[in-house]
Amino acid sequence: MKQVKVILVAALAVFGLNSVSAQDESSGTALSEQEEIAQKLQNPLASIIALPIQHNIGTGVPGYEGSTYTMLLQPIIATDFNKFSIVHRGVFGASYLPASEAGDGSVFGMTDLNYSFFLAPKTGKKLAWGVGPSVDLPTATDQRLGSGKWSAGAGFVMVYQQNKWTFDMVFRQTMSFAGDSERADVSRFVGQTLVAYGLGNGWIVNTFPTITANWNAESGQKWTIPVGGGISKLVFLGKMPVSFGAQYYNNVVRPDYAGKSEFRFSTTFVFAK
Numbered sequence: 362m363k364q365v366k367v368i369l370v371a372a373l374a375v376f377g378l379n380s381v382s383a384q385d386e387s388s389g390t391a392l393s394e395q396e397e398i399a400q401k402l403q404n405p406l407a408s409i410i411a412l413p414i415q416h417n418i419g420t421g422v423p424g425y426e427g428s429t430y431t432m433l434l435q436p437i438i439a440t441d442f443n444k445f446s447i448v449h450r451g452v453f454g455a456s457y458l459p460a461s462e463a464g465d466g467s468v469f470g471m472t473d474l475n476y477s478f479f480l481a482p483k484t485g486k487k488l489a490w491g492v493g494p495s496v497d498l499p500t501a502t503d504q505r506l507g508s509g510k511w512s513a514g515a516g517f518v519m520v521y522q523q524n525k526w527t528f529d530m531v532f533r534q535t536m537s538f539a540g541d542s543e544r545a546d547v548s549r550f551v552g553q554t555l556v557a558y559g560l561g562n563g564w565i566v567n568t569f570p571t572i573t574a575n576w577n578a579e580s581g582q583k584w585t586i587p588v589g590g591g592i593s594k595l596v597f598l599g600k601m602p603v604s605f606g607a608q609y610y611n612n613v614v615r616p617d618y619a620g621k622s623e624f625r626f627s628t629t630f631v632f633a634k
Contacts, residue, residue: 421621
């Protein structure tokens with residue numbers, strides 16, 4: 362835990378220094394544009410092209426001698442049409458598991474990949490929604506880092522933005538249909554609910570927990586429900602908008618194998634807005 366606290370302090374220090382230096386470079390940029398982009402990043406259906414990179418440090422994971430680490434790349438590519446837009450979203454990355462108390466060595470490798478796209482009608486209102494397919498690919502390089510199964514299902518998004526507030530929900534449900542016959546079947550729900558408020562000058566305070574359910578698990582072992590939140594700051598590195606964020610979540614409901622808490626650090630590069 363001491364190592365995690367050191368990492369947290371160091372990351373926040375780097376976050377602060379990056380924010381200050383980048384603000385100096387963007388002194389000629391209108392604050393309204395800065396705030397607009399910061400708000401767009403809270404909207405999963407926004408017309409942007411961006412690359413969020415998320416670093417997750419899990420603590421208190423049963424059976425492991427230390428903290429876990431996962432880096433996730435989550436590219437977002439939105440394409441606009443006359444009456445609708447299509448938003449492509451991917452999630453893939455790499456994970457590190459420390460040595461286990463059972464004697465298994467540590468492992469580092471690629472995780473499974475999820476790809477979803479959402480078809481979102483242009484309603485012209487503050488409330489927007491989108492729906493589309495979602496697919497999980499068994500790309501993990503070690504069986505401890507993935508399911509070993511091909512899974513498919515659907516995703517749904519709903520977003521409401523009013524002034525500086527953003528409320529949204531992103532849900533997806535996938536079920537396995539192929540893959541390693543010796544691995545357990547998959548029926549997995551992932552839900553993300555966001556509440557965000559813009560403080561001005563590119564600052565956003567929000568909560569964005571990732572709630573998961575394994576429907577095939579035994580009673581009392583299905584749900585992982587985190588509670589927490591954090592803050593982010595959008596700055597300009599030259600002409601490129603970049604958002605830095607830090608969050609903390611505590612798993613108030615969790616299966617026996619899940620960690621107690623998670624520190625989350627993110628950097629989001631915006632290539633088109």
